[in-house]
Amino acid sequence: MAPLRDIYDRLLTAFGPQKWWPGDTPFEIMVGAILVQNTAWKNVEKAIRNLADAGLLDPHALAPLDAEELQEPIRPAGYYRLKAKRLLHLVRFVADRYDGDLDAMFSVSLGVLREELLALNGIGPETADSILLYAGGLPTFVVDTYTHRVLARHGWIGYEAGYYEIKDLFESGLEEDASLYNEFHALLVRVGHLHCRKTPKCGECPLAELLPEGGICQPDF
DNA sequence: CACCAGGCAAGTA
């Protein structure tokens, strides 16, 4: 495949810095990471606004709530019954184990904290890595559907590649740098929007010139 | 109208 640095440089030149994650505080970012699961970010914005308006963007405010009370404000984000439970799992973990102190939480070693997050019901690899990287500033690469699709469409990985296969590809090919991981993943999402399922706009993709010899953008994902 | 969006867990064979 093309060197990761070339891919990164082309994306950054084409799109500029993405200023991710769209959220003001680490806690808001963590909440967003749950709410955005398999959901358009636009829908999450309304849910987060509802939480902010209710004074609920705080671990100590959320932890004592019942799942039912959380359902109404987060409804626009979809899967609201499911996500109310998942949010409470995360928030109670933060409140019980770290006394709601996110600085303390993110001071734990990356590998240990990652396993603790993965042990919570509702937090899988992508959500855990999003929290660690974007809320905690820790150097772990985030792989999402767009990452997978963009790489597969350009023939750099197979469609059957798994989460850790892709994550290791980035982490072994780049210097360990949270800022670089942050920007790179955000840029992959940005270019991924040109490669949505039905109408891949490969002609507008800044990565087109990096396609393998004789390769074409593979449209079927 | 159908399809999709920055996943994950539980069920089935």
Added chain:
DNA sequence: TACTTGCATGGT
């Protein structure tokens, strides 16, 4: 282990 299915709102 490897598939499949449920979860839900809002935009195109």
